[in-house]
Amino acid sequence: MPSWHLVVSAELLALIASLYFTLTANHLFLNSALQGRDWGDHKTWLLAIALLLAITGIHTALFLILFSRRTAKPLLITLLVITAAASYYMNRYTVFFNGEMIRNILRTDFKEASELLSLDMLLHILLYAGVPIALLSRMHIAKRRWTRTLWIRPLCVIAAAVVTVAAVLPVFQDFSAMMRNQKEMRFLIMPGAYLTSFTRVLASDGKQAATGRISISEDARLGALWAHRSKPMLFVLVVGETTRAANWGLNGYARQTTPRLASLEGIINFPYATSCGTNTEVSVPCMFSPFGRHDYDEEKIRSHESLLHLIHRTGISTVWRDNQSGCKGVCDGLPMTHIDTSQKSPLCDGERCLDDILTEGMDTDIQRAPNGNVFVVLHQLGNHGPAYYKRYPPELRRFVPTCDTADLGKCTKEQIVNAYDNGVLGTDRMLASTIAYLKTQTHYDTAMLYLSDHGESLGEHGIFLHGLPYSIAPKEQTQIPMVMWMSSGFSSSFGINRDCISRRANQPISQDHLFHSLLGLLRIESKQYDPAWDAFKGCRA
Template structure:
């Protein structure tokens, strides 16, 4: 392999710290200086010190990994992965904490492919791959004696600490003030943010002793149906936000289809358990509230689908969004494959109508009372334009690309609104299907999205922002319900009461567990009547 040039070990590590500080951490430097421009009084010395402190901190952290044979592959990997993280942070304001790492690692190849575009490929090639190649072309001059290498590393680390300590002595209050008022900064420093998040995820997932599997609702009992069995469609939406539902006050007619079916009730004030599918879906099916949700416990516990199944209801899960995140492990499941339907799929993803295919045969195979859960791909970004067919290109012009930050705001919102309108079309088709079944069953449809989405508001795109920092667009979600006259009569539901509560009351994913059990008239120690949003409107 040709040698580009020779450099001693300690200067090389310092050079790597400079590259990470000024190239890959450009987004955090921009954020830092944006914060400073909004402060009334800023010390010039404090401003100048920021990149020096960042370089010193990175140099201190990097030195223990500057071991012969480890250095080049280790930092090459950090350069490439750090480049990807840098792009996402700069373009979409994504924060890479443990939850985001979990979301990434649980993303299927089709979803991951949708994030690829020319902009990110060029960015990664120039800021990640090229520096990694150059690193391999450098000949590193290590100290002749191993103990000298240790001494030199220690001296460099001490020098870094002295610089940080000197700056802290002069500007500690300034750093402390900015840090207190901008708690996201420590989650933006590359590679510390995603490296720490990855270690935490791997530790919690693979190196933590699992608790005994917890069953739920072993005492569950259900009041038997009176005249007809019940057929429920439980629809889990993807990335839909309440603000873009016309039934919730949005100016555009994005609910053009369900508004025509009659008696669809839209709940205006509902909030999600998380800001990413990997968190929200397991959380909404568990009996834990958002504030005490534990992903490890949820993955090692039954959920409300298990409780419903224990009472004799036949269940089926149909998935068009790359997996159920573990909630359907113990019930019959159909995972839609993009290669199975040439009409409704393009080889990578499928339109949500595909879940209506063969539905009559699937219902016929199930016995007694039936619950079918549908997991939509809905408004999954950034390739929103791939979520609806040509006939649903209603709002134009659209953003027909994955690097959505390069579209105009009008194009981006148009495309996203088309996904919402298409979801509405599919929900209306499901309601019409249930109406046809109403002579055989008491039918009901319940729709709720997993989380919302940012569309450039405050510079944020997509989702996954830590919950306590997430904007309303990522947590305020739609929820709708439709009930047949037979179901309303059988359950003694006061629809006027339900419509009133849907407008004035606040709900969340916390309500889903007990609300579904309540609709099935299930009594159990795990049922919480205070969280059953239908209970107040039943006589």
């Protein structure tokens, strides 16, 4: 029996593909757009039909521009697979595919990405991409003279645009209000959202690569106080990962998830700290920038040097020790040590290392400093989800039962929270051991500051993980822990009143304060310093 095949034009294939994506990949967008509306009201039905037609019309026009007889099938196969995977994570974890999320995806290493793989995801892709790809394999794109395509294709694009406009006009008031008041919803439209965001990210990164980073440190210098200090300085900044304030023991959480820190003297806890973003790609560049969330401009932040470049310019040696996926550009051109996860160590399993590894071998980095003054950043793997159960050793598995899979859909909320809290115990142990290490460095004036890059959702409002657009992100993703410790020698030589900082700690503070507060704390003079954003301004002699 001869195998069957179907001959279709590229234009018809574009329409079929658009209809398919509209009906299978845009449930979250439609649910969000129509949430709370009365289905007994005919206006709700008009809006629903208008949205379906508009999504189909927009994608049809886009595909008509991209598709040709040679490119249609490979492009569509790629879109089917990516959209199936995207729709799975959108529906499972409420993911928005804006530029920030696309950057996260592009910067994610294989080990991190592999933790997101699951059997359910593969089955979802097989169903929503495998079946249409099998049907597509039986289709042939009709041959046509290019002269006919030259006038047929533009007419089809115009027709798709007319249908889109005609669909929206009768409900324009509702539609415009929705797009104005809920701008983030456009990042749920598949596959248009990730295609648009991907294009913008490439354009932005290409522009930055062509121009290079703009210096902010030409005038940076050490203040006069440095000439009177008797010891070199060792300052450790720990950049956490995915730890939220709500589960931080020192903040009054029902469970004591920070027992080691709670037992130490001299710990200053900041219970009202907030992040600059809801993902690492935003928060890390932002917290090391003089601009911050209050004057947020992503292109400006990424195109300028960071706090580390400024500190390095003064002669203080800087080093970034990384147990995650890099410094996100803030240490470009500066010394960086990436933890070798394949090393033979009880802290490593060949794929990941526990964060305690960050202080091992730090002596080597410190001893390279030509004048002895060192500023070290320890970038944690922290509590990065969804594989929370991999973020702590067996002896810290205190809260049970735990979710022992990266597929959170197979666990109860109690199991997820238990695994997460055990991970917080891991961060507590790592910070306490870092302070213990600094106490042994008696030939330095030492200090440590810890803050997480962002928080995490653990099922509140049906949301998991992190990365929602900042304007609609729940507090669980933006409220973070922050802790400080300094030796008596450090506070004395830099003229710091620790009691004053302890009192100041009970006021709101954000990652926007980091840049200016550290310049003030370390007595570094620069035109970039803004005293209005120095959280410790009134606590120095």
